Every structure is written in C-alpha cells, then in structure tokens.
Amino acid sequence: MADIGGRSMRASKPNVVHIFPGQGNFPLTPLRRAVASSGVLHRCVWDVFTEADPVGAKRGIPVLRKALLGTRQLSGRDLAAMPPGTAQLALFGVSAAIHRALCELSLAPDAVVGVSFGEIAALCAAGSLSVPDGARAALAVADFLPDRGRMTVLNTTDVRTQELLHLAGATNVAIACRNSPTETVISGPLDDLAVVEALARQHGVNATRINLPVLCHHPSLTAEARGLSEALHRLKFTAPKIPMYSAVAQRRNTAQDDLAQSIADCLIKPLSLPTTLAALPPTALVAEVGTGGALARSVRTILPAATVCSPVAEEGFPWHDMPALWSPSDVSTDQKRGWRM
Missing domain, CATH: 3.40.366.10 (Malonyl-Coenzyme A Acyl Carrier Protein, domain 2)
Incomplete structure (x- = not known):
C-alpha cells in the first residue's frame, strides 16, 4: 500500500x-x-x-x-x-x-x-x-x-444433471438453477425427486434437499x-x-x-x-x-x-x-x- x-x-x-x-x-x-x-x-x-x-x-x-x-x-x-x-x-x-x-x-x-x-x-x-x-x-x-413439490441441490454440472434425469426417467423433474459450474438445483414432484436423489448418490453425486416447502422454477x-x-x-x-x-x-x-x-x-x-455474472466486472x-x-x-x-x-x-x-x-x-x-x- x-x-x-x-x-x-x-x-x-x-x-x-x-x-x-x-x-x-x-x-x-x-x-x-x-x-x-x-x-x-x-x-x-x-x-x-x-x-x-x-x-x-x-x-x-x-x-x-x-x-x-x-x-x-x-x-x-x-x-x-x-x-x-x-x-x-x-x-x-x-x-x-x-x-x-x-x-x-x-x-x-x-x-x-x-x-x-x-x-x-x-x-x-x-x-x-x-x-x-x-x-x-x-x-x-x-x-x-x-407445495406440491420440492427442490434439491446436486453437486455436479448441469450436463451431468441432465444425464441423471434421463437415466432416472424423471420427465417431471427440471433443472431449476445453475448456481455455479459444479452446482445445479433440480425441482419436481416429491416422488420423482427422491428417485433422482437416490440415483445421484449411487453415481457419487451429493444430493441435498433444500429446506423450502415449495416448488419453484418449474415449467408446470x-x-x-x-x-x-x-x-x-x-x-x-x-x-x-x-x-x-x-x-x-x-x-x-x-x-x-x-x-x-x-x-x-x-x-x-x-x-x-x-x-x-459474466456481465459483471471480474474484479x-x-x-x-x-x-x-x-x-x-x-x-x-x-x-x-x-x-x-x-x-x-x-x-x-x-x-x-x-x-x-x-x-x-x-x-x-x-x-x-x-x-x-
């Protein structure tokens, strides 16, 4: 200084x-x-x-x-x-x-x-x-x-998240948020969300349910x-x-x-x-x-x-x-x- x-x-x-x-x-x-x-x-x-x-x-x-x-x-x-x-x-x-x-x-x-x-x-x-x-x-x-659904954070990319949704056959679950390149939020009905969460964990992806009793960022x-x-x-x-x-x-x-x-x-x-955030000054x-x-x-x-x-x-x-x-x-x-x- x-x-x-x-x-x-x-x-x-x-x-x-x-x-x-x-x-x-x-x-x-x-x-x-x-x-x-x-x-x-x-x-x-x-x-x-x-x-x-x-x-x-x-x-x-x-x-x-x-x-x-x-x-x-x-x-x-x-x-x-x-x-x-x-x-x-x-x-x-x-x-x-x-x-x-x-x-x-x-x-x-x-x-x-x-x-x-x-x-x-x-x-x-x-x-x-x-x-x-x-x-x-x-x-x-x-x-x-x-209140007919919930949201879950997956610690992975949006591309990998889309692959997991496809593998789970979870057509009612949608990508809700890209929080960062390696953190994605999904939203959907409770039963479908639980299937994706279980599959994610089987593939080594951490899945954390958001403590928010509502559905949001969902095309339905x-x-x-x-x-x-x-x-x-x-x-x-x-x-x-x-x-x-x-x-x-x-x-x-x-x-x-x-x-x-x-x-x-x-x-x-x-x-x-x-x-x-890409539009903001990097510093x-x-x-x-x-x-x-x-x-x-x-x-x-x-x-x-x-x-x-x-x-x-x-x-x-x-x-x-x-x-x-x-x-x-x-x-x-x-x-x-x-x-x-």
Whole structure:
C-alpha cells in the first residue's frame, strides 16, 4: 500500500455489486448477531419494516420489526408457523434493510443482481419499486407458490444433471438453477425427486434437499405464473435507476422490460448465475445482501478475482470500516478469513 506524507493511502474502491438471494438460505441467527454489531443495520431493519409491516398487517402477519429485533431469538420455524407470507415478507424486508445499511456505510452498489425471489428487493434497491409495493410483491409470490413439490441441490454440472434425469426417467423433474459450474438445483414432484436423489448418490453425486416447502422454477407452474403476473401488474414499477441484472432473464433489465412479468417468470423459468455474472466486472466487490452465505460461495467460484462478502453471515465483517474490504492489508488475517476467503 502506498504511503504519502506519513499517511497510508488505501486502494481505489472497486465497482460494488449487491446480489440479492432467493428463498433457499435465510437463517435468522446471523441477523441477530449482525444487528448487535451494527447500529446502522439495526435502525435500517426497523425503518424498512416500519414501511412493510402495515402491508403484512392486512394479512394478519405480526409486526416483524419487533419480532426480528426483539429479545427472543426468532427461528425459521417460528416464521413458518405464522400466517402465510410471513417468511417471504421477512426475507424481502431484511434484504432491503441490509442494502440500505450498506448504502449508508459507503458501500452503495453500482449495480444489483436479483436471484429468483431476490429480484423483488433488488428492484427496490434499483429504485423500481417502493418498499410497500415490494412487500405486496413478496406476499403475492407467497400466494402462488405451490407445495406440491420440492427442490434439491446436486453437486455436479448441469450436463451431468441432465444425464441423471434421463437415466432416472424423471420427465417431471427440471433443472431449476445453475448456481455455479459444479452446482445445479433440480425441482419436481416429491416422488420423482427422491428417485433422482437416490440415483445421484449411487453415481457419487451429493444430493441435498433444500429446506423450502415449495416448488419453484418449474415449467408446470404456468397457471401460477399467470396469476402472479396479474397480481404484480397492479403494482407500480418504474425503470431501474442503476443497472439491474436478473438471474432468470440472465441479463440486464432494460426500460422496456415488463418487470412484473420478470418476477413471475421466476416460477417457471430456470436461472443461471454463471451466465448472469459474466456481465459483471471480474474484479468487482460483490456483497450478498441476505443472511446466509451460499450465494457468496457460488459467486467466489464464478468470479475468482472478485472480492466477495456476505456481511450478515460472516463474523468479523468490518461494519465500521468498509474500506478495509478493498484494502485488506489494513486488517488482520483473522478478519480477512471471515469475509474475504
């Protein structure tokens, strides 16, 4: 690091990208730890849900700003026991709050990426949706998510996954997501999914069922996608004010795009992170704007030269010194290990 006049001069700030995860990885314990570490994040969670909670109240959903920030540790099981749509509203609001906190702390994005359900919060971050309408969109998605199937992660390529589906004769199982060159998600009816999982393990491929009691990214959901599109078209969308990339569309959104339909397409179309992220600067600073770290792991695989972090998931994240992210020699090896490796 250069030194001028006795003062350490930090490296230039790279392009910053906020990437918004879908529903498959939403632990709440990291959020509890992060809001205790960052007063700004705590306030942003409170502020976002002050806007979103009145929307949820019309569905009988409890006041989430109090539930998420209260003295009792909330769990995913607690959310599942609450009225339908609670988990979706919580994930949307938490992602929007993390984004807002990072912006206040000098880590505003030059671009955003929405991954499946994460498109809603990404559109809010890009200025295309208000928080209340984002909350309405999240609840609309919950209304049209069917529980007649599940999703499974296979630790293999999409080509090998297609071969396994063919061997299993699983015509009702579809490739849902390409998370990385060596991680693929499949979706389908429970019985058919179980057959593919067993066959994958027989061929040395790890198969992990996603803890999400719904079917998504499946071509059979055309009626649900149509209903969701109609519901979303009642909301007010505007063109993104910063570059917004959709992992389902696998490209940057434009002013001509039907953004409501783009969200609805998440029910029926597969997504590809490698294709989508290929459009980003290879040395960008990419922050996962959620509570888990699975998406950040995929980004590290796809963009090995990027600086990748998951602020809420990673202990030791420098909430009070964001420039440490792009000037890592300023911080200890232990700190780096938490949010850079």
